[in-house]
Amino acid sequence: MPGSAADRLARLADGYLATQLLHVAVALGVPDALADGPRDAGDLARELGAVPGPLHRVLRGLAAEDVLAETGGGRFALTDTGRLLCAGLPGSLRDWVAMRGRLYYDAAAGLLAAVQDGGTPFEAVHGRPFFAHLSAEPARLATFQAAMADRSAREAGAVVAAYDTGGFASVVDVGGGRGTLLRAVRERVPGADVVLFDLPEVVAGSDLPAVGGDFFAEVPAGADAYLLSRVLHDWDDGDALRVLRTCRAAMRPDSVLLVVEAVLPERAADDAAAVRMDLHMLLLLGGCERTAAGYGRLFADAGLRLTRDVPTDAGVHVLEARPA
Ligand SMILES: C[S@@+](CC[C@H](N)C(=O)[O-])C[C@H]1O[C@@H](n2cnc3c(N)ncnc32)[C@H](O)[C@@H]1O
Missing domain, CATH: 1.10.10.10 (Winged helix-like DNA-binding domain superfamily/Winged helix DNA-binding domain)
Known part of the structure; x- marks a missing residue:
C-alpha cells in the first residue's frame, strides 16, 4: 500500500x-x-x-x-x-551522479565488512587508496574533479554570501580541485592574489595561478586567507591534523583559515545530507564528517582556535580559525 x-x-x-x-x-x-x-x-x-x-x-x-x-x-x-543530468547546464549534477554509479557503488558493497572488521571498503575493492586510484587514470580523475566542481558550484555562491571574503588580498585554496570556490572568492575581490593548490596532476592546465604539491608536506606561505573546502572530511583525525598543521605552518599570525564542511547535527534527521556524506567518507576514504566541537578540538591540536561558525544556505558551514 x-x-x-x-x-x-x-x-x-x-x-x-x-x-x-x-x-x-x-x-x-x-x-x-x-x-x-x-x-x-x-x-x-x-x-x-x-x-x-x-x-x-x-x-x-x-x-x-x-x-x-x-x-x-x-x-x-x-x-x-x-x-539536471544534462552535461554543461548550470546546476548540472551529471558528473556527481556518474561517480555514484560506479566507484561509490562498488565500494558500498563492502560496508558490512568494514563494520564487522574495520578498514576502508574502497581500498578493499580497488586495492589502493581513493586518490591514488583516481590519479592512476586521467579520465577517472577528470570525472571526479568535475563531480566536485558540480557540487562546489552549488556551494560556492552560498559560502561567499554568508562569509565576507572581501577583505582578503591573497588567498590560497588548499586541495582546491578545479578552484570553483576560489573563483567565487576572486569575483568578490577582483585584484586578489589567488593560488590554487592541489596535487600536480589536478592543477596541471588550470587557468588559475596554481601550485602543485602535497598538503601533508607544505602549502604556499604568507597568504591572508587559506581555504580548505571539503578536504578535512576526507581524512581521519590523524591525517586531518597533519593537513591543518601544514596550513598553520604556512599562515602568518594574522592569517585566517576558512574550513568549508558539513557539520554533523545532534540528531541525524536534522541534517540527513551531512549524515549521508559521512557514510560516503566511511566507504571511500576512512574520513568522517564532524561536529563543530570536533573541528574546534582538531584546530586546538594544530595550534589554531575556532573563531566563528557561519552556516550557509547550501548546507555547509564556514568554520573560521585563527592562530591560537
Ligand atoms: C573532496 S575534494 C575537494 C575539492 C574542492 N576543495 C571542493 O570543495 O570541491 C579533495 C581535494 O583534495 C585533493 N588532494 C588529495 N590529496 C591531496 C594532497 N596530498 N595534496 C594536495 N591535494 C590533495 C584532491 O585532489 C581533491 O581535489
Whole structure:
C-alpha cells in the first residue's frame, strides 16, 4: 500500500536500482539525447548504441522515479530532475551522479565488512587508496574533479554570501580541485592574489595561478586567507591534523583559515545530507564528517582556535580559525 511502512521499506531496499538507473542514463547520454524533446526507446537506442527493449524498461524505471515523464506513444521527456543530468547546464549534477554509479557503488558493497572488521571498503575493492586510484587514470580523475566542481558550484555562491571574503588580498585554496570556490572568492575581490593548490596532476592546465604539491608536506606561505573546502572530511583525525598543521605552518599570525564542511547535527534527521556524506567518507576514504566541537578540538591540536561558525544556505558551514 503506497505510503505504508512496508512501501517505504521496499523503496529503501530497492535504492540500488535507482542508483543504477541514473548511472545507465548518464553513461549512455540519455539526458543529452532528450534535451531537444521527447523520444522513444527505439529512436534513442539507434543513436546511443543500446538494445531497444531493455532501454525502454530503464526509461520506464526512470519515469517511475520522476526523472523522465511519459508523454504518450512510448516517448519519454526530461523532467526538471532529469534536466539536471544534462552535461554543461548550470546546476548540472551529471558528473556527481556518474561517480555514484560506479566507484561509490562498488565500494558500498563492502560496508558490512568494514563494520564487522574495520578498514576502508574502497581500498578493499580497488586495492589502493581513493586518490591514488583516481590519479592512476586521467579520465577517472577528470570525472571526479568535475563531480566536485558540480557540487562546489552549488556551494560556492552560498559560502561567499554568508562569509565576507572581501577583505582578503591573497588567498590560497588548499586541495582546491578545479578552484570553483576560489573563483567565487576572486569575483568578490577582483585584484586578489589567488593560488590554487592541489596535487600536480589536478592543477596541471588550470587557468588559475596554481601550485602543485602535497598538503601533508607544505602549502604556499604568507597568504591572508587559506581555504580548505571539503578536504578535512576526507581524512581521519590523524591525517586531518597533519593537513591543518601544514596550513598553520604556512599562515602568518594574522592569517585566517576558512574550513568549508558539513557539520554533523545532534540528531541525524536534522541534517540527513551531512549524515549521508559521512557514510560516503566511511566507504571511500576512512574520513568522517564532524561536529563543530570536533573541528574546534582538531584546530586546538594544530595550534589554531575556532573563531566563528557561519552556516550557509547550501548546507555547509564556514568554520573560521585563527592562530591560537
Ligand atoms: C573532496 S575534494 C575537494 C575539492 C574542492 N576543495 C571542493 O570543495 O570541491 C579533495 C581535494 O583534495 C585533493 N588532494 C588529495 N590529496 C591531496 C594532497 N596530498 N595534496 C594536495 N591535494 C590533495 C584532491 O585532489 C581533491 O581535489
